Amino acid sequence: MSVDLGTVRHIAKLARLHVEQEQAEALVGELNKILGWVEQLGELDTTGVPPMTSVVERSQPLREDVVTEEDSNSAVLANAPDSAHGFFVVPKVVE
Amino acid sequence: MSLIEGETGKWEVVIGLEVHAQVISRSKLFSGASTAYGAAPNSQVSLVDAAMPGMLPVLNRECVAQAVRTGLGLKAKINLTSVFERKNYFYADLPQGYQISQFKHPIVGEGTLTIDLPDGSTRDIGIERLHLEQDAGKSLHDQDPRRTFVDLNRAGVALMEIVSKPDIRSAEEAGAYIRKLRSILRYLGTCDGNMEEGSLRCDVNLSVRRPGEPLGTRTETKNVNSIRFVQQAIEYEARRQIEVLEAGGTIEQETRLFDSRKGESRSMRSKEEAHDYRYFPDPDLLPLVLEQSYVDELAAALPELPDEKKRRFMEDYGLSAYDAGVLVAEQANAAFYEAVLDGGKRDPKLAANWVTVNYFGALNASGVGLAEAPIDAKKLGGLLDLIADGTVSSRLAKEVFEAMWESGKDAATIVEEKGLKQITDESAIEALVDKVIAENPAQVEQYAGGENPKVIGWFVGQVMKASQGKANPGAVNQILKRKLGG
Numbered sequence: 001m002s003v004d005l006g007t008v009r010h011i012a013k014l015a016r017l018h019v020e021q022e023q024a025e026a027l028v029g030e031l032n033k034i035l036g037w038v039e040q041l042g043e044l045d046t047t048g049v050p051p052m053t054s055v056v057e058r059s060q061p062l063r064e065d066v067v068t069e070e071d072s073n074s075a076v077l078a079n080a081p082d083s084a085h086g087f088f089v090v091p092k093v094v095e
Numbered sequence: 096m097s098l099i100e101g102e103t104g105k106w107e108v109v110i111g112l113e114v115h116a117q118v119i120s121r122s123k124l125f126s127g128a129s130t131a132y133g134a135a136p137n138s139q140v141s142l143v144d145a146a147m148p149g150m151l152p153v154l155n156r157e158c159v160a161q162a163v164r165t166g167l168g169l170k171a172k173i174n175l176t177s178v179f180e181r182k183n184y185f186y187a188d189l190p191q192g193y194q195i196s197q198f199k200h201p202i203v204g205e206g207t208l209t210i211d212l213p214d215g216s217t218r219d220i221g222i223e224r225l226h227l228e229q230d231a232g233k234s235l236h237d238q239d240p241r242r243t244f245v246d247l248n249r250a251g252v253a254l255m256e257i258v259s260k261p262d263i264r265s266a267e268e269a270g271a272y273i274r275k276l277r278s279i280l281r282y283l284g285t286c287d288g289n290m291e292e293g294s295l296r297c298d299v300n301l302s303v304r305r306p307g308e309p310l311g312t313r314t315e316t317k318n319v320n321s322i323r324f325v326q327q328a329i330e331y332e333a334r335r336q337i338e339v340l341e342a343g344g345t346i347e348q349e350t351r352l353f354d355s356r357k358g359e360s361r362s363m364r365s366k367e368e369a370h371d372y373r374y375f376p377d378p379d380l381l382p383l384v385l386e387q388s389y390v391d392e393l394a395a396a397l398p399e400l401p402d403e404k405k406r407r408f409m410e411d412y413g414l415s416a417y418d419a420g421v422l423v424a425e426q427a428n429a430a431f432y433e434a435v436l437d438g439g440k441r442d443p444k445l446a447a448n449w450v451t452v453n454y455f456g457a458l459n460a461s462g463v464g465l466a467e468a469p470i471d472a473k474k475l476g477g478l479l480d481l482i483a484d485g486t487v488s489s490r491l492a493k494e495v496f497e498a499m500w501e502s503g504k505d506a507a508t509i510v511e512e513k514g515l516k517q518i519t520d521e522s523a524i525e526a527l528v529d530k531v532i533a534e535n536p537a538q539v540e541q542y543a544g545g546e547n548p549k550v551i552g553w554f555v556g557q558v559m560k561a562s563q564g565k566a567n568p569g570a571v572n573q574i575l576k577r578k579l580g581g
Binding site for chain 1: 120121122125126127128129135136137138139140141142145153154155156157158159178183185186187234235236239240241242243244245246247371373376380381382383384
């Protein structure tokens with residue numbers, strides 16, 4: 001598996017990252033190196049070995065269904081660049 | 096199979112539905128913020144829901160139980176291991192930049208939902224899967240010309256996405272599917288099914304093909320939030336696709352947005368690139384592992400579901416599929432019917448008729464719910480007793496029922512007050528019959544010509560009229576025949 005310039009541009013767009021042309025060209029090489037390194041793992045025979053999902057041997061902890069939060073309005077809006085009438089305010093996004 | 100007639104022949108419509116059902120729980124899927132509807136904006140948002148740095152999601156035990164209950168209610172396979180993944184996309188009401196959902200390993204696998212069709216028949220629709228995921232926040236676009244207002248109260252609330260197989264073949268079946276699913280969810284208490292408040296939302300996947308041919312290219316219509324709109328969206332999209340194909344065009348796989356005011360949908364081209372969601376297992380969450388004994392416990396505690404109840408009503412009470420279907424659609428209605436029967440003391444068919452026709456009719460006409468109705472099960476049962484023992488005729492019973500609905504009084508009181516008691520006393524009826532016979536010699540003559548059933552009917556009508564509807568029609572008939580015949 002390898003990436004080309006087009007793929008790098010596509011990934012950057014999906015991640016909303018602004019990447020200059022020369023950065024993008026450099027990233028093609030870097031990403032391919034990383035991919036090549038990861039692909040080395042494919043040389044091992046992992047038939048019948050379940051994928052490891054965590055380094056800790058435990059199952060999912062669960063929370064009781066209780067409301068633990070007070071009215072959060074001022075806390076969550078405290079760092080918002082813009083707010084009005086209790087809402088976050090952002091530039092217009094319409095379909 | 097229902098086919099649509101095009102310009103160039105018949106077409107089959109193939110539909111799959113994705114329903115997003117909001118889980119009934121006090122707190123959100125991964126946080127302790129409240130899920131209550133209608134709160135002030137951003138008042139029910141934890142720092143997890145707002146995606147503040149360093150916050151970690153912890154899964155809500157009850158939401159897991161609700162998903163398993165729903166899976167069991169859909170006779171589906173419960174997957175003892177399931178995995179939460181991140182579905183990545185950017186939108187102003189999704190602060191994390193991804194939705195925590197399930198992709199490759201959903202908590203519930205394949206199941207079946209049996210739909211009830213208007214002719215009383217049923218059809219099985221396959222369930223593909225059910226998975227748990229977070230809801231997004233809500234954006235208000237119409238408050239300001241240049242800005243969008245965002246409320247995150249809904250962000251992080253648990254949803255069950257329930258995906259059907261492409262087994263649905265018409266708008267009518269789609270309506271039946273949603274009604275049945277909603278009924279099951281309400282019986283289970285896992286979703287309130289309120290489409291107006293958005294706790295049940297639907298996306299329609301649709302393609303058309305010539306009967307017997309492979310599946311055509313499908314489109315997905317989003318944002319269809321009532322059963323009527325789902326049906327409109329299906330009619331519109333099926334017609335649109337057939338027109339495109341018959342004009343020699345091809346269908347593009349795309350997402351379309353339904354406009355309920357116009358009853359039309361339009362392409363959402365902007366969504367196309369965003370469809371690259373780059374799912375991957377959420378590193379903040381371990382796989383969810385359930386014990387079979389836990390699933391068995393939940394299964395043992397499930398209520399009687401609509402299909403089982405319908406079967407029992409048909410077998411034990413001798414009801415038709417249609418009547419049983421009407422009665423079991425809502426759990427409260429079925430409970431009301433059984434309360435009227437009072438442990439089988441009353442005639443089940445008579446009771447079914449009065450509950451579905453007169454009682455539900457009155458509820459609809461007055462726009463009140465079962466809980467606020469002026470007549471409870473006990474009072475309606477009292478009226479049925481008076482019909483059964485002959486105190487009131489079934490015709491006058493309707494009048495008694497109306498008066499009960501008006502006043503809230505019980506049947507016996509109304510009958511007493513209005514003097515509607517049926518006349519069963521033979522001598523009183525005889526007197527009325529004699530009077531009618533004496534006043535109508537011409538008709539007596541006609542009858543003597545050969546026991547004309549039309550004429551005897553006319554006589555019964557006259558005697559009933561003379562008794563103000565209170566005479567027992569059976570007795571009137573008998574006495575008339577005896578008197579006229581002799």
